[in-house]
Amino acid sequence: MALTLYVDTARWRNHQHHVLQQFPGLVPVCKGNGYGFGHERLADEATRFGADVLAVGTVHEAARTKDYFGRDLMVLTPYQLTEEPVPLPTRVIRTVASVDGVNRLVGARVVIEVMSSMRRHGVSEEELPKLHSALQDVRFEGFAIHLPLEAVNAVEEVIAWMDRLRAARLPLHTLYVSHLTAAELGRLQQQFPQTRFRARIGTRLWLGDHEATEYRGTVLDVTAIAKGERYGYRQQKAAGDGHLVVVAGGTSHGVGLEAPKAMHGVMPRAKGVARAGLATVNRNLSPFLWQGKQRWFAEPPHMQVSILFLPDDVAPPTAGEELTAQLRHTTTTPDRIVDR
Template structure:
């Protein structure tokens, strides 16, 4: 009995091809937990797409995935002097976001990140003059810019990239390749048309692997069902059942990522009101689970355990049976499955 990730493989791969057609020169991204699919699986899918470069998050991920992908590996986390050395093959390309970092990678293949409106990391405009000397002792694979997802100020992503292209050109730095993140297909096409001598390569993860929500589905198997009456005590904390119903033990607990949620940026009155309501319910031990039964998301009976969750299903709903599977609305990037099933 398991928490299973079901994949409509033909549909999933058709989406990959569609994204690849929209973004010529696409660089797939495989980082974290492999977007819920695992590094090995995404390395195989990138190979199937014919990708010559696969982007990973860290040097540790590059070390793990190097035996699964035969092309170049682009490490997205910028190099810092003093970091733990990790043995890597020459086909690994390091990202660098500082002049000092470039000097620290003599002989290495590097991509230099410039500071975008994200203001996360990157070489500033004032530092460009120092790059000429710094890049003499590295193998420059190109520049990169990581753009924000939302532009609440109404600014134009293309104009931001153009601004950097103009600065790099004015500094007489090589512009053969520019790696970009979070651009739309039409925006990428605009840039390619305006700068035909530069190859723009979109680094894409979420849109590529998770863009077709209906191609994948998590499901947790029912392990046990126990009927309870109002007032019966149950669980680790011996709480009382609020009404008659069923305690349903389903595969999927904290070790799988069930019950874990990343903070969200809330915009507008309604989303904020819902957030306040959820917080209020949590103070009285009412937490909605990701599991669906009888057409509704069901409440946790108590906080999820390490490998299972206990749900409360009221008596007016169909009684689950051992072996049934409950669809689970889980976030791919925080979920670890027991098994993956292609169908």
């Protein structure tokens, strides 16, 4: 009995094909938990559709993924001067965000990231002249710019950097970009035909068709409970008559874990306040649905299972049935993936 990720494989791959057509030269991204699919599965998919480069998040991910993907690997996290060495094959391309970093990676394949409006990391405009001598000792693969998800003037920001790099007389054969639309990328390619623009895409490629995937947790047990009876690890009292439903999927899978969200507008903020208020009295909605409604946790999820409370006016599921779960792919690790 398991928390399962079901994949409509034909539909999922059709979406991949559509994205690949929109973004010629696309570099697929496989980082973190592999967007819920795992590194091995996504490496296989990238191999299947002929990717020449697969981007991963860290050197440790590169060390694991090198056995699944036989072509070039690009590490997105920039090289750190103090990092401990990790054995990697020569086909690994390192991202570098400082001139000192370039100087340290003699003989390595490198992509140099410039500072975008993200203000996260990158080489500044003032440092560009120092790159001339540094580039002589590395295998330079191109520049990169990581843009915000909600960039106001994304194309203009890239154009400004192209002008700076050109003014500094640095090689502009390839620029790796993130978070641009196909139309924006096409505009840049038309304006700078001598530069190859390559989009690095993860979420849009693997998760862009929400109907292609579905999480489901198996119901393991169903127990009737009366108002006032105690239950669970913390021996809370049942608020009313009903049923406790034990379903596969707990904190080890990512159930109950949630990344902070940026809220815009009055209504989303009001809903956030309401959820926080309910949580203080141990009322938390689970990601599991039954009869079309999201159901409440009876108590905080356990490591591998969750316990839900269904009031007595709701007919409970039976053991062996599956409940659909609304889970975030990037924080969920299912027990198994089933293609259908």
